Amino acid sequence: MPPAGIFPPFGKRKDKRMMGSASLAGLFLLVPPCQSDPMTENNSDAIQSPNGTQATPWCFGTMQFGGRASAAESARMYAACRAAGINFFDTAHVYTDGMSETLLGKFAGKEREELIIATKCAFDAENSRNSILKSFDESRTRLGMDSVEILYLHRWSDVTPLEESLETLAQLRQQGKIRHIGVSNFSAWQVMKARCIAEKLATSIRILQPMYNLVKRQAEVEILPMAKSEGFAVAAYSPLGGGLLTGKYGAGKTGRLVEDKGYAARYQPEWMHRAANALAKLASDYGLAPATLAVAWVAHNDAVTAPILSARNAEQLAPSLAAMTLPLPPELYQAISRLSPTPPPATDRLEEA
Numbered sequence: 001m002p003p004a005g006i007f008p009p010f011g012k013r014k015d016k017r018m019m020g021s022a023s024l025a026g027l028f029l030l031v032p033p034c035q036s037d038p039m040t041e042n043n044s045d046a047i048q049s050p051n052g053t054q055a056t057p058w059c060f061g062t063m064q065f066g067g068r069a070s071a072a073e074s075a076r077m078y079a080a081c082r083a084a085g086i087n088f089f090d091t092a093h094v095y096t097d098g099m100s101e102t103l104l105g106k107f108a109g110k111e112r113e114e115l116i117i118a119t120k121c122a123f124d125a126e127n128s129r130n131s132i133l134k135s136f137d138e139s140r141t142r143l144g145m146d147s148v149e150i151l152y153l154h155r156w157s158d159v160t161p162l163e164e165s166l167e168t169l170a171q172l173r174q175q176g177k178i179r180h181i182g183v184s185n186f187s188a189w190q191v192m193k194a195r196c197i198a199e200k201l202a203t204s205i206r207i208l209q210p211m212y213n214l215v216k217r218q219a220e221v222e223i224l225p226m227a228k229s230e231g232f233a234v235a236a237y238s239p240l241g242g243g244l245l246t247g248k249y250g251a252g253k254t255g256r257l258v259e260d261k262g263y264a265a266r267y268q269p270e271w272m273h274r275a276a277n278a279l280a281k282l283a284s285d286y287g288l289a290p291a292t293l294a295v296a297w298v299a300h301n302d303a304v305t306a307p308i309l310s311a312r313n314a315e316q317l318a319p320s321l322a323a324m325t326l327p328l329p330p331e332l333y334q335a336i337s338r339l340s341p342t343p344p345p346a347t348d349r350l351e352e353a
C-alpha cells in the first residue's frame with residue numbers, strides 16, 4: 001500500500017505547469033531562450049484557440065478515429081475529453097484514410113472557436129511544396145476548417161531541402177491558414193537546423209511532437225532538455241507505449257502490439273515487457289490503473305507541455321483521463337522512473353550523469 005499522505009494536494013502539479021515561465025524565470029535571466037514559454041497566456045506566440053483560450057496541458061490524439069474506433073466510439077471519446085476539459089486535439093493527414101480528420105471536424109463543429117486543432121502533413125510523401133500544399137488542402141477540406149492552430153511536418157525528409165518545406169509552411173502561416181509550425185519525429189539537430197532556417201524566413205518552430213513514454217526515453221537525452229532551453233512546446237505521443245504500459249500484454253490480453261507489425265517490433269525488447277509488468281504491480285499497490293500512472297509520469301516531466309492521450313474506446317480512455325487529476329509525488333515519480341533504464345547522457349560521460 002502507498003505510505004499515508006504521499007499524495008500532495010490536488011492540482012499542485014498542474015499549478016506548477018501553468019506557472020512554467022515563472023518557474024524558469026531565473027534560467028531565462030542567465031540564458032534567454034530564443035523562443036518564449038508557449039504556456040504563458042500573455043505571450044503572442046501562445047498556443048491558443050481562435051477565441052483566445054490557452055491550450056490545455058493535455059491533448060487527445062485521434063489516430064484511432066474511424067479505424068479501430070468506430071464513429072460512435074470516436075464520438076464518445078471526444079465527448080469524454082471535452083467533459084474532462086480538454087481543448088487540444090491532434091490528428092494527421094495520414095490517419096485512417098482521412099476519417100480521423102473528417103470525424104474530428106464533425107465533432108468540433110460549432111465549438112471550433114474553443115479548440116486547438118493540430119494536424120500533420122507529409123508522412124508517406126516528400127516534404128515538398130506541392131506535397132505539403134496538396135495534403136494540407138485535403139486536411140482542411142476533411143476538417144471543414146479554413147485554418148488550424150498547428151501544422152506539423154510529420155517527419156524528417158532526406159529528399160526535400162528543409163528550406164523548401166519551411167518556406168511553404170511560412171507562407172501558410174502568413175496567409176493565416178496555420179497559427180504555428182511544428183515538427184514531429186525530428187532529432188534535436190534536425191529541430192535546431194529547422195529553427196535556424198525558420199528564423200531566416202522570419203518565422204518560427206513552435207512545437208515538437210516526439211515519442212515519449214516509460215519504455216521510450218530517448219527524448220530525455222536531447223529533445224526535452226533542448227525544448228526547455230529553447231522554449232519549444234512539446235506534445236508527447238504514445239504515453240502508453242501503444243498500450244504496452246496498460247499491463248494488458250502481461251495479463252495475456254491482445255491489442256495493437258499483436259495486431260500491428262510495426263508496433264510489435266517497436267516494443268519487442270523483453271525488458272520493456274518486464275517494465276510494463278512492474279508498472280502494473282506498482283499501480284496495483286496504489287490502487288490505480290497502470291495507464292493512469294504511465295500517463296501521469298509523462299505529464300510530470302516539466303519539459304512536456306501536453307501528453308497526447310489516446311484509446312480505441314471510452315472505457316479504455318477513462319484511466320488515461322484519470323491521470324489529469326493525479327498529482328504525482330516525487331517518491332512515486334522516482335519509483336516509476338526506476339522501472340526502466342535512464343538513457344545515457346548525450347556526452348556519454350556516464351560517471352557525471
Ligand SMILES: NC(=O)c1ccc[n+]([C@@H]2O[C@H](COP(=O)([O-])OP(=O)(O)OC[C@H]3O[C@@H](n4cnc5c(N)ncnc54)[C@H](OP(=O)(O)O)[C@@H]3O)[C@@H](O)[C@H]2O)c1
Nearest residue numbers: 061062063237238239240241242243255256308310311316
Ligand atoms: N507523430 C507521430 O508520428 C505519432 C505517432 C503515434 C501517435 N501519434 C499521436 O499520439 C496519439 C497517441 O498515440 P498512441 O495511440 O500511440 O498512444 P498510447 O496512449 O501509447 O496508446 C494508445 C493505445 O493503447 C491501448 N490502450 C489505451 N488505453 C487502454 C486501456 N485502458 N486498456 C487497454 N488498452 C489500452 C489502445 O490500443 P489497442 O486497444 O489497439 O491495444 C490505444 O489505442 C495518437 O492518437 C496520435 O494523435 C503521433
